[in-house]
Amino acid sequence: MPLRCIRGKAEEKGVSQKTCRIYYYSIFRRKRDEYLGSVSAAYISHFFLPAEPANMRNLALILFSFTLLGAMPFSGLAQRDTIRLQEVTIQSDRSELFMTGKPTVELDSSVISSGTGTNLGELLTSYSSLFVKSYGAGSSAVLSSRGTEARHNSVLWNGFNLNTPGMGLTDLSLIPVSGSGKINIIRGGSSPVNGNASVGSTILLARPEPKFYHHRSVGIAAEAGSFSSSHLESVLRFSNPGSSSQTTVFHDRSQNDFSYVNLAHRDKPVQQLEHAGINNYGLIHYSDFKAGTKGVLSASAWYQVTGREIPPMMTDPSSRAEQRDSILRVHAGYKTTFGNSSIRVNAAHFREDMRYDDPEFIIHKKYSLYNSFADAEYRWYGNEKLIISAGAQGNFAKAGFEEYDSDKERNILSGYTAMIWQPVNKWKFNFNLRTEIANQNEPPVCPSIGVEGNIYKNAISLLFHAGRHYSMPSMNDLYWNPGGNVNLLPEDAWSIEGGLAFLKENKKYPSLSLTVFHSTVDNWIRWIPVNGGIYVPHNISEVKTRGSELNSAYSATLSNWKFSYHFSYSLSRSEVIKTAENNSQDIIGKQLMYSPEHLASLLFTAAWKSVGMDVTWHYTGRRFTTADNLRSLDPFHLTDLRIFFQPVIRKHQYQLTVYAKISNLFDESYEVMEWRPSPGRWFSAGVKMNFDFSKTKI
Numbered sequence: 001m002p003l004r005c006i007r008g009k010a011e012e013k014g015v016s017q018k019t020c021r022i023y024y025y026s027i028f029r030r031k032r033d034e035y036l037g038s039v040s041a042a043y044i045s046h047f048f049l050p051a052e053p054a055n056m057r058n059l060a061l062i063l064f065s066f067t068l069l070g071a072m073p074f075s076g077l078a079q080r081d082t083i084r085l086q087e088v089t090i091q092s093d094r095s096e097l098f099m100t101g102k103p104t105v106e107l108d109s110s111v112i113s114s115g116t117g118t119n120l121g122e123l124l125t126s127y128s129s130l131f132v133k134s135y136g137a138g139s140s141a142v143l144s145s146r147g148t149e150a151r152h153n154s155v156l157w158n159g160f161n162l163n164t165p166g167m168g169l170t171d172l173s174l175i176p177v178s179g180s181g182k183i184n185i186i187r188g189g190s191s192p193v194n195g196n197a198s199v200g201s202t203i204l205l206a207r208p209e210p211k212f213y214h215h216r217s218v219g220i221a222a223e224a225g226s227f228s229s230s231h232l233e234s235v236l237r238f239s240n241p242g243s244s245s246q247t248t249v250f251h252d253r254s255q256n257d258f259s260y261v262n263l264a265h266r267d268k269p270v271q272q273l274e275h276a277g278i279n280n281y282g283l284i285h286y287s288d289f290k291a292g293t294k295g296v297l298s299a300s301a302w303y304q305v306t307g308r309e310i311p312p313m314m315t316d317p318s319s320r321a322e323q324r325d326s327i328l329r330v331h332a333g334y335k336t337t338f339g340n341s342s343i344r345v346n347a348a349h350f351r352e353d354m355r356y357d358d359p360e361f362i363i364h365k366k367y368s369l370y371n372s373f374a375d376a377e378y379r380w381y382g383n384e385k386l387i388i389s390a391g392a393q394g395n396f397a398k399a400g401f402e403e404y405d406s407d408k409e410r411n412i413l414s415g416y417t418a419m420i421w422q423p424v425n426k427w428k429f430n431f432n433l434r435t436e437i438a439n440q441n442e443p444p445v446c447p448s449i450g451v452e453g454n455i456y457k458n459a460i461s462l463l464f465h466a467g468r469h470y471s472m473p474s475m476n477d478l479y480w481n482p483g484g485n486v487n488l489l490p491e492d493a494w495s496i497e498g499g500l501a502f503l504k505e506n507k508k509y510p511s512l513s514l515t516v517f518h519s520t521v522d523n524w525i526r527w528i529p530v531n532g533g534i535y536v537p538h539n540i541s542e543v544k545t546r547g548s549e550l551n552s553a554y555s556a557t558l559s560n561w562k563f564s565y566h567f568s569y570s571l572s573r574s575e576v577i578k579t580a581e582n583n584s585q586d587i588i589g590k591q592l593m594y595s596p597e598h599l600a601s602l603l604f605t606a607a608w609k610s611v612g613m614d615v616t617w618h619y620t621g622r623r624f625t626t627a628d629n630l631r632s633l634d635p636f637h638l639t640d641l642r643i644f645f646q647p648v649i650r651k652h653q654y655q656l657t658v659y660a661k662i663s664n665l666f667d668e669s670y671e672v673m674e675w676r677p678s679p680g681r682w683f684s685a686g687v688k689m690n691f692d693f694s695k696t697k698i
Contacts, residue, residue: 093159094377095204096184098193098389098418100430101450101465103499103515103549105185105568111603112177113688114614114642118231118252120155120183120203121172126616126640128185129549129570129599130201132172136676137227137256138278138308141173146188146517147545147574147595148200152471152491155203156194158300158331160348160373163197165397165410168474174306174325178221178233179248179284181208187549188517189469189495192432192448195393195414199469199493199521207300210244210288211237216693225661225684229254243289251281256311260677261669264314273677275319276311280304282327295336302329310358314675321358327351345376368400389418397475404479411439427453432467440478443470443490459503463515466496477525477537488525489539495519499549510554518546520577528581540580543592547572562607570599576627587627594673596621598635614642625674636670638663655690 096104107127121132121141131144142150150169155162162170177183184204191198219235232251239245256276261268282304289297304327312319333346350371357364377391397410416434423429430450436443448467455462473488499515524541548571555564574592581587591597598621605614617639624632644659660683667681 093204093206094389094391094418095156095159095186095190095194095202097387098420098430098432099186099190099450100420100428100452101463101497102190103187103463103497103513103551105187105551107183107185109182112180112183118176118178118250119173120175120177120205123177123183124172124185124203125618125638127566127601127603129568129601130185131594131596131599131620132672133594134173134672134676134678136276136311136313136673137258137273137679138254138276138311139173139676140171142169143172143201143203144595145201146519146547146570147543147572147592148521149592151474152197152199152521153201153203154194154197155205157205157302157329158207158333158348159346159375160331160350161194161196162329162350164352164369165371166367166369166399166401166475168197168471168477174280174304174327175205176248176250176252176280176282176284176304178235178250179246179286179302180205182206187515188465188497189467189493189519190448191443191469191493192416192434192446192467193418195434195436196412196443197471199471199491199519207286207298208246210296211239212241212244212288212290213239214241214694215239215244217690218693219688219690221686221688223684223686226682227254227256227258227679229256229684231686241290243287245285245287247283247285249283253277253279256679258677258679258682260680262314262677263671264675273311275309278306278308280306280308291334291336294338295334298331298333298335300329300331303327311677314677318360320360321356321363323357324355326353340381342379342381343377346373347375348373365402367402370396370398372396385422387418387420389416391416399475399479401475401479403481404475404484405481408475408479409439410475413437426458427451438472440472440486441489443472444468444492446470461501461504462498463501463513464498467494469493469495473525473537482534483527483536485537488537489523491521491523491525491539493519493521507555510552512552513550515549516546517548518544520544524576526581538580541576542578543574544577545572545574560609562612563605565602565604567603568601571597572599573597584627590627590629591624593625593627594623596623596635598622610646610648612644612646614640614644616640616642620670620672633671633674636668637666638668638670639665641665653692655688655692657688658685659687660685 105128107123111127121134124130124143125132132141133144133150134141143153144150145153155170155175164170184206186202186204188201189199190202194202215237217237221231221233223231230253234249236247237245254277256278257272257274259270259272262271282302284302285300287299291297306325308323310319310321310323329348329350331346331348333344335342335344352369354367355365373393373395375391375393377389379387379389381387393414395412398407400407414434414436416432418430418432421429432448433446435445446468448465451462451464453462470493471491473490476484477488478484478486495517497515497517499513501511501513503509503511521543523539524543525537526540527535527537528540530536550569551567553566572595574595575589576587576592577589579587598619600619602617603614606612617637619635619637621635622632640661640663642659642661644657646657649656662681662683664679664681669680670678672678
């Protein structure tokens with residue numbers, strides 16, 4: 001056609017706008033069919049599960065083979081495309097598409113690669129108003145959101161829940177952020193879409209967007225800092241019109257031998273933390289292959305080994321305990337479209353092995369966890385105003401703990417459906433429904449409804465969401481001996497939230513969003529002492545949470561200067577309103593333990609040409625350490641400063657970033673968890689390099 005059509009608008013006279021729109025829409029449909037859809041497949045079996053470091057070489061060979069495959073042309077699988085522009089897909093995962101009315105924060109690749117935080121716990125502490133319960137340097141870190149506990153929050157990788165079936169939570173310190181394309185934070189409950197444990201918040205680890213054009217690049221990063229800490233990372237990317245792959249290799253280590261004031265000692269002496277070292281290494285691989293003109297085949301693998309010394313608490317004279325975690329996660333999927341429909345099928349298998357040794361108390365324990373998933377989803381696109389989805393997911397989990405009478409299993413079959421309806425322009429309604437069958441007490445049927453709409457000249461938008469959510473008892477809650485209770489019911493939550501978003505799409509002014517929320521959780525699980533001092537879990541409490549969240553962001557360019565900021569604040573009041581526990585009236589109406597009422601964070605960036613700085617500030621309010629609120633930890637502020645330099649060496653081919661960072665700039669003395677030491681001011685510096693070997697540029 002002898003004209004240019006851009007977004008359906010004719011640029012030459014003599015051709016009607018209608019003709020141009022038809023031409024543009026035909027291209028749009030062809031590209032949508034080529035990239036949109038979903039149907040998946042390949043399940044990866046048990047023999048592909050090395051759990052010891054000695055097998056790292058075998059896994060590396062397998063992943064290296066994937067990388068080589070990603071660099072080869074698959075002309076038999078993919079239709080060659082003479083257009084070398086990078087394609088932008090219009091498809092979204094379920095966890096993003098069906099979240100209408102939910103406040104969502106996206107941490108993109110620029111934040112992930114900023115040099116702040118090598119694991120998910122550190123990143124969320126710096127860039128969100130979520131509360132990360134860190135048990136000290138080199139130790140575990142878990143998530144709390146909107147007054148919930150760690151078991152009420154989930155982390156998803158390729159759409160599957162990383163929470164371990166044993167403890168029912170995810171250790172954020174074991175999740176590197178360097179392998180993710182972006183990280184999305186969904187505030188509030190989302191069980192009708194994401195399933196178990198999505199009551200407080202859900203963290204989505206998105207795979208890198210495939211690049212179906214000729215591209216080859218290598219990224220290298222190195223950082224060193226106080227306490228003998230170091231971080232090494234390499235990212236290899238290969239792609240062509242038929243395939244795309246990315247492999248990230250990382251290694252972190254630190255002695256964590258910082259000085260701290262021992263608040264548990266009468267004289268409050270300054271001591272040096274001992275036995276707190278950590279050594280963490282692994283790799284994460286993603287591959288995507290075009291399968292015909294409408295399908296994409298995906299494969300992922302994540303292998304990681306973490307060895308860490310368990311440091312003493314301030315109340316302990318010493319510690320000799322050590323823990324070693326070995327993790328393997330593999331995933332395969334296939335997606336395609338046909339007509340106005342799309343299908344996707346995904347499968348994954350997770351294996352986690354942990355060894356705990358404490359020679360001081362003659363403890364030597366081994367734990368193994370297996371978690372397998374299969375998911376199939378069908379979507380029908382009726383027109384531009386209607387999407388209907390239906391699917392099923394199976395989850396088989398097995399845990400081998402010495403503290404169980406025998407190996408225990410948990411089998412769950414889920415059915416879900418969803419609908420998005422846009423009756424008028426800029427107004428969208430979303431309905432979700434999920435039901436499950438389990439070999440233990442089944443969770444309730446969970447519906448949700450969400451609404452988004454423009455209420456004033458694209459400047460003010462309304463958000464509303466209400467639904468039912470749940471958290472199933474962990475295997476430890478059910479089977480731990482002594483103490484487990486097989487009669488536990490799933491925790492049952494109802495929530496409602498609403499808010500306004502101001503200037504969300506207007507880049508000239510700062511954006512602002514305000515959300516208020518309210519939820520109640522019934523059958524809240526608490527471990528309480530019984531005869532003989534043994535603790536047993538019971539469904540004894542009802543908890544009410546209410547609060548508000550404020551977010552604001554802005555970026556601007558003025559001559560050679562660039563400025564940006566992101567501010568986040570959370571007010572959350574969580575209290576027990578009913579309990580069946582004897583002699584527990586003193587906890588009614590009291591804030592839950594380790595649930596701060598106030599949280600805030602600020603990221604400010606300023607750059608002049610190739611020199612810039614980042615300032616991150618995080619505030620954590622008072623946290624009560626007893627259920628009756630008689631004892632608490634003081635609030636604290638943490639400020640980090642990073643100075644960076646990004647010279648232009650050879651534009652578009654070589655990129656270099658050199659940076660230096662001061663963490664805890666004002667040397668704040670603080671405790672995140674009681675009697676757990678935290679470092680004062682410390683320093684680090686690093687370099688990031690990216691080499692682009694592509695012969696053609698986009």
